[in-house]
Amino acid sequence: MPERLKDRVAIITGGTSGIGEACVYFFSREGAQVVLAGRSEEKGEKIQAQVLQEGGRALFLRTDVSRAEDIKNLIQQTRERFQRIDVLINNAGIGQQIPLHLMEESEWDRVLDINLKSVFLCCKYTIPVMQEQKQGSIINMASILGLVGFRGAGAYNASKGGMRLLTRNLALEYAKDGIRVNTICPGFIETPMLEKELDPETLKAMAQLHPLGRLGKPEEVAGAALYLASEESSFVTGTDIFVDGGYTAQ
Ligand SMILES: NC(=O)c1ccc[n+]([C@@H]2O[C@H](COP(=O)([O-])OP(=O)(O)OC[C@H]3O[C@@H](n4cnc5c(N)ncnc54)[C@H](O)[C@@H]3O)[C@@H](O)[C@H]2O)c1
Incomplete structure (x- = not known):
């Protein structure tokens, strides 16, 4: 089978852990x-080395997405x-x-800067490059919590809801340039983010939701990202892919 992203250049923020990794x-x-x-050089360089060892191509660039200068530098x-x-x-x-x-x-x-403002900044600097190419795919990692509320997650809910609507704006604005913009909305995924915040009992209860x-x-989410990045999704823009085990069907 031919490689689905042969010679494509892909930036993945938060690529040092969980879904991004x-x-x-x-x-x-x-x-x-x-x-x-x-942000973590240690983790980033380890993953970079692992990819190179597999015969792939990866470059780690230290970036704190809450810092506009870092984002500008990443894209440049x-x-x-x-x-x-x-x-x-x-x-x-x-x-x-x-x-x-x-x-x-x-x-x-802090939540809004990292989860939402960074999307504005990454897009701001990337879109001109994609406009020149007349082609590009932007994938925003939103959440089921961009659609439904969750106790204790006010800022997170707001950031992910904002991301879903920003995605629609960008899709309309840049469709003429051949740029597609979509979100992925994962349900609860076994990653360090979840494990850091919730005890094992709560995690078990969450699974049953x-x-x-x-x-x-994480791999089940990465599969959706691969689809949105590849030519297989060439007519898909301005929408969400829910990878949520049926959570939002209820
Ligand atoms: N795990 C879940 O249940 C779940 C569900 C829905 C959506 N998501 C979303 O998926 C994305 C990835 O989360 P994950 O579950 O893999 O968690 P994770 O904690 O394993 O990974 C998050 C990544 O973001 C990076 N990050 C955080 N702040 C940063 C900053 N200021 N600058 C640069 N990088 C920064 C972390 O270092 C890490 O690499 C997040 O946007 C999260 O909101 C996760």
Whole structure:
């Protein structure tokens, strides 16, 4: 079978853990040059080395997506080194578990900066490159919590809901340039994000909230990302793919 992303250049933010890390491996195995962006040099360089060892192509660029300068640098460096950007996955994100009235203003800003403002900035700098190419796929990692509420997740709900509507705006705005923009809305997925925030008992209960009776795996989300990045989804834009074990069908 031909490689589905042969010679495509793909930026994956938050590529050093969980869903982003799974995307790095899926994409490099399909022939993409992957640029993984994240804060941890140790993790990033380890994944980069692992991909190279497998015969794939990956480059780690240290990036804190809450810093506009870092994002600008990420996009510029990618362009300089690889001349193009075919896929952007806005995946970096943080969770939060606190009722809104107890939340500090600074914490609200932190969640919104990392989960939503970074999407604006990554798109702002990537879109001109994609416009020149007349082609590109932007994938925003939203959530089922961009559709339905969840106790303790006020800022997170707002950030993911905002991301879903921003996606529709971008899809309309840049369709004429051949740029497709979609979200993936995962249900609860077994990643460090979830494991950090919730105890094993709660995780078990969360699994039962999904009609399929379990949590999802990062690879099950990466499969959807691969579809949206590839030519197989060439008529898909401005929409969401729910990878949620039936959670939002209820
Ligand atoms: N795990 C779930 O249940 C779930 C469900 C729905 C959506 N999501 C979304 O999927 C995405 C990936 O989450 P995950 O579950 O793989 O979690 P994770 O914690 O394993 O990965 C998140 C990644 O984002 C990075 N990140 C966080 N802040 C950053 C910053 N300021 N700059 C650069 N990188 C930063 C982290 O370092 C990490 O690599 C997130 O946007 C999350 O909201 C996760």
